[in-house]
Amino acid sequence: MLTSGLISIIVALVVVGLVLYLIGMIPMDGTIKQIIRVVVLIAVVVWLLQTFGLMGSFGHTVHGMR
Numbered sequence: 001m002l003t004s005g006l007i008s009i010i011v012a013l014v015v016v017g018l019v020l021y022l023i024g025m026i027p028m029d030g031t032i033k034q035i036i037r038v039v040v041l042i043a044v045v046v047w048l049l050q051t052f053g054l055m056g057s058f059g060h061t062v063h064g065m066r
Helices: 002-025 030-051
Strands: none
Touching (some): 002 030
């Protein structure tokens, strides 16, 4: 179903937003927080691109190449 997939994407984005908010609440160096935020955002963008079929999966390997 299209709606259940859309709802699961929205829920996942809300959870990621909550995680980013909680990371901001942790008392640590600002540089480390920024690195964590960038890594999380890159992971979310890659996940969204894979979800919408705009980017292939990283799990595919080319056989015969070493």
